Amino acid sequence: MSSLSTITEPVRRSEGGAPAQAATARERVRRIEALLGDPAEDANPSGYRTLLDADRAAVICDPAEAVLDSFGMNEEFVPTALGGRFDSPETLLQVMRAVFRRDVGLGMGYGMTSFVAANYVWMRGTAVQRRTLAGQLLNGSKAAIAQHETAHTNDFVRSQVRGTPGPGGLSVTGGKPVVNNLQRADTLVLVLRTAEGHGSCCLSALMLAPDELPRGRFEVTRRPSADVVGLRGYFSTGARFTDCPVPEAALLGPVGSGVATSLLSFQMSRTLVASLAAAAVDTGLRTALLAGRGQVPGPGADKAPDPHSTAARLARAFIDLLLYDSLAVVATRALHLRPAETSLYSAAVRSLLPKVLRDTLHDLAGVLGSQIYTREGPVGVFQKHLRDLPIVSLGHAGTAACQATIMPQLLRLARRSWFVDEEAPAAMFRPGAPLPPFAYDRLALTDGRDSLSASLPAAVAGLPAADPVQRVLRTLGERMVDELRDLRRRVLALEAPGPQGAVSPAWFALTDRYVLVLAAAAVLGVWRHSDALSDPFLADPAWAAAALHRIAGRLGIRDVELPEECLSRVHREVLTRFRDPHGFDLYNMPLAG
Structure with missing residues (x-):
């Protein structure tokens, strides 16, 4: 297993060439609070009126997301070793609470989904995979994770997406009906079945580039907005694979390590999302x-x-x-x-x-x-x-x-x-x-x-x-x-x-x-x-x-x-x-x- 500490070349540096220094947690919270402003003000792009208008229309709240962009919120999800500002789960908790106070959907849809997906890459990815995702996030991209298993009460071990060995990698077939942010993600982390049974070695994890998957073999599906009660505008897409070829280089860790990787990743995602x-x-x-x-x-x-x-x-x-x-x-x-x-x-x-x-x-x-x-x-x-x-x-x-x-x-x-x-x-x-x-x-x-x-x-x-x-x-x-x-x-x-x-x-x-x-x-x-x-x-x-x-x-x-x-x-x-x-x-x- 490679370690994040082995990354020695940050993606971004300050003008002087040294790694950019993150402000203290309290300073960052004060800054994001000031940018988000008083939510009760009608003209505020991240205020209640704007957020509720987007919710009724079941669309992403673009004005509020633009405010988060101006803060550089994606940098909070990228480790400092890779040029971002993430150095502590507690700091991320404090910063993101400012967003969740205004709108849980905005907090989950804009950022925490990307962070949950990125955890797999920071934990199990190769140096190339980490640098690739870090560069995307620092440039304002989103990441998605295909993990929910609605057909089996969300028991992720009973995945309906299967990967079978093929030339140079895997052939992937199956669907995930709920994949937050997939419609705009440059990276998709997919947890899928690569062996029979329900043991600890039955799953693997992949880091995919949706735009590079062959058309006709991969499809972004849509859910009617009427089906969505909470987090409207964000939980509106799914994924379907049909004998989709995936290169071996897409694997996050060895084949069969998906259960262990997921359980370790849950320790971070469960803690932070529940705390938020x-x-x-x-x-x-x-x-x-x-x-x-x-x-x-x-x-x-x-x-x-x-x-x-x-x-x-x-x-x-x-x-x-x-x-x-x-x-x-x-x-x-x-x-x-x-x-x-x-x-x-x-x-x-x-x-x-x-x-x-x-x-x-x-x-x-x-x-x-x-x-x-x-x-x-x-x-x-x-x-x-x-x-x-x-x-x-x-x-x-x-x-x-x-x-x-x-x-x-x-x-x-x-x-x-x-x-x-x-x-x-x-x-x-x-x-x-x-x-x-x-x-x-x-x-x-x-x-x-x-x-x-x-x-x-x-x-x-x-x-x-x-x-x-x-x-x-x-x-x-x-x-x-x-x-x-x-x-x-x-x-x-x-x-x-x-x-x-x-x-x-x-x-x-x-x-x-x-x-x-x-x-x-x-x-x-x-x-x-x-x-x-x-x-x-x-x-x-x-x-x-x-x-x-x-x-x-x-x-x-x-x-x-x-x-x-x-x-x-x-x-x-x-x-x-x-x-x-x-x-x-x-x-x-x-x-x-």
Whole structure:
């Protein structure tokens, strides 16, 4: 396997001949926010009016894409060694959240699809393949990936595209009904079957140039716009191959390596796409604030809002966003700090996506009431997010697929990892803090360790109990440790899931509970390692206690009462970030509008 570190000749250089230096993440976020502007302004080319007009017409939003072009967004998808700006998954997360806040379809269609496809090339491509794709992306091109397998509930291993040996390469036959961006892509990454069965060596991956494939043997198919509910304008094409000759040089890695390559690539794509989805909920919360006009909670500083009030709903939505983002940010930073463990964390954050964020948007819809049917302005974008967000959690990244990634590892974790492994480094819990260099070749399918869950008992052991909020935080933390202990006992008592046979429903329930325990560990870790000087709110135990209380409710733990001041403090922070526009996520970045 070739390594990206072997590339020594960047595609682009500055005038002085040295590699172009990327700005810091915060500087790049500020710049893209300024370029995208206030989304509520009607004349803004990347504003809500323009985005919704394109959605209704089921077309690509060209004005908004032109703004991203002016930023050089494609450079964010190309490694610095190849002349781009990609040096950290977390930096890409922060930059792309500015896009996803405005439109999930724009974020997926313009860029993340290209990045997901490019991951295969950065990971397994030859030096020539990498330079070719890097040059295309840096010149504004798009890449597509043919991976969805709609005929088999998106089980990518059961590919309907087959490659058989032919003169100088493969002969490819079959179809993929959904291939985002194919109509305008200069590169297509294709995952196809090259051997019978469903084992680890049945698939291969190819890097193709669609324009160079012979006509009559390759066809871009079209889907009626009426068939597309979410991500309209982007998920409108498919691919069909008929005895299409493909040269051997198109292979990404050896024949039969497609399953392993895909699973490693999923660790990056699942983590980032699921983490980016939090931006849609950020917009949903902001929209509900505009519509609901949440007021300061009660006459007393420590009086909580009525649990059925708009203020309480807004506070709970913010808490859900923070608890989800804690796991998302920790999983993203683990790509640098604990890359061999990210098969667990990427699947965990992606499986939690529909359980938390989609439910949160639907709860916020209750604040909007009948306004949910509005098709213009911020409320119209809220409705669009409701349609778009479920699409990003389908397929190989859906809940079932992520459970299937975690489930086989639970028994080994119960035997060798839980309450044994060393806890994760503090840097894993500090959003935006410096990170060591990212390297694709450090990713692994699994190594049987879980440092995030190991952080849970370590964090709980040091929790203070000086006031009611701290005492409840400690109590809930202890319950989470008990949950992990009970989880270990139950896993060890179950018959191991077989590779091909039926799986007991108990495994699915235990997997879901494990993901919630990981989220609790992430919340405690973020709070524990927060700096009161740089972000007093994250250092306040109120939000962490409220987040653990929400997790406890999902676990069926309902005998711990949350102090009233927790919701009050959280709601005040919601209003503060709304009035002086800042993101509602852990990064708390200033917004253009």
